[in-house]
Amino acid sequence: MEKKQFQAESKRLLEMMVNSIYSQKEIFLRELISNASDAIDKMYYRSLTDDSLSFEKDRYAIYVEADKDNRKLVMKDTGIGMTKEELEANLGTIAKSGSLAFKKETEIEDGHDIIGQFGVGFYAAFMVADKVTVITRSIDSDQAYKWESDGTDGYTIEPAEKEDVGTVITLHIKENTDDESYDEYLEEYRIKAIIKKYSDFIRYPIKMNVTVSKPKEDNEDEYAEYQEEQTINSMVPIWRKNKSELKDSDYEQFYQDKRYGFDKPLEHIHVSVDGAIRYNAILFIPEHTPFDYYSKEYEKGLELYANGVLIMEKCAELLPDYFSFVKGMVDSEDLSLNISREMLQHDRQLKLIAKNIKSKIKSQLKTMLKKEPDKYEKFYKAFGRQLKFGVYNDFGANKDDLQDLLLFYSSTEKKLVSLSDYVSRMKEGQTYIYYATGESNERIAKLPQTEMVADQGYEILYFTEDVDEFAIKMLRSYDEKEFMSVSSADLDIETDEKQEEETNSEENKKLFEKMKSILDGKVKDVRTSKRLKSHPVFLAADGEITLEMEKVLQAMPD
Numbered sequence: 401m402e403k404k405q406f407q408a409e410s411k412r413l414l415e416m417m418v419n420s421i422y423s424q425k426e427i428f429l430r431e432l433i434s435n436a437s438d439a440i441d442k443m444y445y446r447s448l449t450d451d452s453l454s455f456e457k458d459r460y461a462i463y464v465e466a467d468k469d470n471r472k473l474v475m476k477d478t479g480i481g482m483t484k485e486e487l488e489a490n491l492g493t494i495a496k497s498g499s500l501a502f503k504k505e506t507e508i509e510d511g512h513d514i515i516g517q518f519g520v521g522f523y524a525a526f527m528v529a530d531k532v533t534v535i536t537r538s539i540d541s542d543q544a545y546k547w548e549s550d551g552t553d554g555y556t557i558e559p560a561e562k563e564d565v566g567t568v569i570t571l572h573i574k575e576n577t578d579d580e581s582y583d584e585y586l587e588e589y590r591i592k593a594i595i596k597k598y599s600d601f602i603r604y605p606i607k608m609n610v611t612v613s614k615p616k617e618d619n620e621d622e623y624a625e626y627q628e629e630q631t632i633n634s635m636v637p638i639w640r641k642n643k644s645e646l647k648d649s650d651y652e653q654f655y656q657d658k659r660y661g662f663d664k665p666l667e668h669i670h671v672s673v674d675g676a677i678r679y680n681a682i683l684f685i686p687e688h689t690p691f692d693y694y695s696k697e698y699e700k701g702l703e704l705y706a707n708g709v710l711i712m713e714k715c716a717e718l719l720p721d722y723f724s725f726v727k728g729m730v731d732s733e734d735l736s737l738n739i740s741r742e743m744l745q746h747d748r749q750l751k752l753i754a755k756n757i758k759s760k761i762k763s764q765l766k767t768m769l770k771k772e773p774d775k776y777e778k779f780y781k782a783f784g785r786q787l788k789f790g791v792y793n794d795f796g797a798n799k800d801d802l803q804d805l806l807l808f809y810s811s812t813e814k815k816l817v818s819l820s821d822y823v824s825r826m827k828e829g830q831t832y833i834y835y836a837t838g839e840s841n842e843r844i845a846k847l848p849q850t851e852m853v854a855d856q857g858y859e860i861l862y863f864t865e866d867v868d869e870f871a872i873k874m875l876r877s878y879d880e881k882e883f884m885s886v887s888s889a890d891l892d893i894e895t896d897e898k899q900e901e902e903t904n905s906e907e908n909k910k911l912f913e914k915m916k917s918i919l920d921g922k923v924k925d926v927r928t929s930k931r932l933k934s935h936p937v938f939l940a941a942d943g944e945i946t947l948e949m950e951k952v953l954q955a956m957p958d
């Protein structure tokens with residue numbers, strides 16, 4: 401028999417788990433059931449796409465059994481099982497897809513937060529068990545294996561007997577201690593309640609033998625206790641439920657169960673479309689920017705189900721890049737199960753669904769902006785940059801989709817405002833939407849160019865992100881009003897031209913020529929300007945590219 405040590409990070413997590421005085425130990429059951437459900441998903445999918453396997457829907461179930469006398473809680477599934485190598489890889493190391501890998505060292509110190517919010521998968525079992533035994537047989541193997549561990553001292557793997565494909569997990573429930581009781585996890589009513597609370601929407605029946613009290617057959621007046629197999633969960637997946645039946649907390653629970661993010665959703669969108677295309681979707685806008693969001697590692701996509709069967713975990717085709725922050729799932733009856741990734745890209749149904757989803761997200765965001773501006777601002781702070789990249793990357797092709805979702809800081813309102821807000825406040829005769837660029841709002845406000853335009857009573861939008869001005873250049877205009885940098889040479893603001901001409905007279909020309917020659921080709925021209933108030937001099941840009949854009953362009957790698 402082989403005895404192996406857990407990997408370092410798994411060990412740390414296990415210790416944390418075992419020593420945790422966390423009150424929500426009950427979530428261990430949710431974790432194991434969701435693993436069983438995932439395993440059946442895989443099996444179901446395999447049997448539907450592989451002709452050599454027969455299809456017996458009734459076979460797919462999760463069984464839970466409590467054995468009080470021996471302090472054992474047993475979970476059995478008819479899922480895909482694990483090979484020896486998979487056992488090793490999946491249970492010997494911390495779940496690859498689990499939450500720990502994403503959490504920073506410091507945040508782990510006090511484990512309450514991560515266990516409570518996201519669970520940690522299989523290892524959660526060690527919160528209530530001092531020994532866990534897994535016996536499993538994979539669809540790809542004739543040999544079954546047994547994995548066993550006490551959670552601290554490594555684990556063993558050895559061959560075992562098991563007739564059918566699937567997995568049986570036995571938890572040896574801890575003995576009570578002075579300040580902690582574990583008995584409840586062997587109580588029928590308690591187990592039922594935990595399953596109802598966390599796993600009601602699991603799509604396969606979770607079955608349990610429960611004791612029921614019924615009238616006796618031979619004597620109706622007397623009651624006796626019988627064992628009866630019951631299905632505990634309602635099995636209707638949340639996305640097939642009626643919106644009116646669901647509370648915000650149900651969506652939050654789903655978001656967490658699905659591990660869409662480590663935060664709470666800021667907003668959910670529940671879509672049920674029944675027409676030329678038919679699909680159900682639950683989409684989420686996360687509350688926070690994922691840590692890898694603006695990096696190459698981030699993968700966009702939605703889970704894709706074909707009539708209730710998961711066929712792809714991250715279907716990128718369903719989301720435009722500028723909405724890549726959206727999480728969630730889509731289930732459609734109109735998709736074929738064994739559709740390949742290549743075929744999906746050209747699938748007409750999928751394209752229609754993607755288009756439909758895009759417009760749902762857009763309109764939900766617009767509504768949020770109108771009705772819940774504070775919430776929208778929160779969203780915008782997390783993902784606004786992506787919207788601006790969206791405008792920029794597609795050369796303005798998404799202008800109509802995105803321009804009304806953009807916000808910029810306003811010099812007069814002292815907060816983020818939309819372009820339509822700005823336009824509605826434009827002065828009579830004002831032709832341009834003025835903006836100024838710089839590192840921060842404070843610095844922009846102090847620019848001589850800003851000062852002058854603001855002094856004339858114009859509202860100015862402050863651009864503090866690199867992408868801002870590039871995005872605006874792609875938009876060109878909003879509501880037929882063009883954008884104009886306050887530092888461009890031609891501002892279309894009325895100034896006293898006669899005076900400007902005067903100061904540009906022959907006499908001053910010599911001085912300017914001298915200045916130009918000292919600056920030695922660094923500037924094109926030196927002139928007087930009426931645009932200055934408290935500053936002696938400023939740099940003005942001539943042409944399309946402003947000084948700030950030039951800085952960004954020069955900083956870009958070739």
Ligand code: ADP
Nearest residue numbers: 435436439479481490495497498521522523567
């Ligand atoms: P996650 O579910 O996030 O991947 P877990 O720690 O819950 O992380 O599980 C780790 C892995 O172990 C799963 O991804 C799966 O491959 C495997 N696994 C766990 N339980 C089962 C099961 N009942 N049947 C088959 N495979 C399982």
Ligand code: MG
Nearest residue numbers: 434435521522
């Ligand atoms: Mg899991």
